[in-house]
Amino acid sequence: MGLYADRVLPRVIDRVCASGIVDPWRERVCAGLAGSVVEIGFGSGTNVPFYPAGVEVVYAVEPSARAWALAAPRLARSATRVVETGGDAESLPLADDACDAALMAFVLCTVPDPARALAEVRRVVRPGGRLHFLEHGAAERAGVLVLQHLLDPLEVRLAGGCHLTRRPLELVRRAGLEVEWHESGRARGPAPWSQFTVGVARVP
Numbered sequence: 001m002g003l004y005a006d007r008v009l010p011r012v013i014d015r016v017c018a019s020g021i022v023d024p025w026r027e028r029v030c031a032g033l034a035g036s037v038v039e040i041g042f043g044s045g046t047n048v049p050f051y052p053a054g055v056e057v058v059y060a061v062e063p064s065a066r067a068w069a070l071a072a073p074r075l076a077r078s079a080t081r082v083v084e085t086g087g088d089a090e091s092l093p094l095a096d097d098a099c100d101a102a103l104m105a106f107v108l109c110t111v112p113d114p115a116r117a118l119a120e121v122r123r124v125v126r127p128g129g130r131l132h133f134l135e136h137g138a139a140e141r142a143g144v145l146v147l148q149h150l151l152d153p154l155e156v157r158l159a160g161g162c163h164l165t166r167r168p169l170e171l172v173r174r175a176g177l178e179v180e181w182h183e184s185g186r187a188r189g190p191a192p193w194s195q196f197t198v199g200v201a202r203v204p
């Protein structure tokens with residue numbers, strides 16, 4: 001891994017993702033989580049302060065050692081048990097039906113094969129369990145969407161594989177998950193990065 005990807009990018013992601021702008025969205029995506037949860041793309045633990053008391057254990061999947069180091073202060077302040085659990089969304093080191101829920105925040109934009117990552121969610125979350133998701137993606141406004149397509153190749157290179165134009169709701173539905181509720185809207189911040197979708201989908 002290069003110096004930029006190893007040292008710089010996790011810090012930038014931590015700064016951007018931990019900005020207060022996202023907090024209300026994190027509260028919403030984490031609400032209702034309970035029992036054993038797999039958090040995919042755990043990053044620097046930006047969701048940790050928002051885990052509800054009913055969460056017993058979090059199996060955290062995150063490939064970046066630097067992100068784990070940045071997560072340490074948040075983990076130290078949390079009472080929730082968090083277990084470092086390998087590093088690849090597309091091949092989760094967990095047994096079938098091992099979890100009550102999965103949490104993904106700003107991850108479907110980045111994983112190389114989101115369909116495969118969501119198939120893994122279906123495998124490790126028990127039937128009747130839930131995927132809680134919070135993602136940015138393709139803008140509703142045509143002009144912004146054009147800009148996103150122009151920026152996308154640069155974003156992929158500079159932001160660790162992140163795409164601006166994926167459609168998280170469609171990805172979740174296409175994976176066979178039953179969307180129970182979702183909300184899409186503009187967050188504060190630059191338009192190409194600010195079309196957010198938050199929701200919960202049931203594993204059939």
Ligand SMILES: C[S@@+](CC[C@H](N)C(=O)[O-])C[C@H]1O[C@@H](n2cnc3c(N)ncnc32)[C@H](O)[C@@H]1O
Binds near residue numbers: 017040
């Ligand atoms: C934009 S960050 C989001 C971090 C965190 N979920 C948040 O909301 O702040 C995306 C994270 O996904 C991780 N990631 C990238 N590829 C991954 C993969 N194949 N499996 C699991 N995590 C991955 C990155 O290292 C990064 O920490």
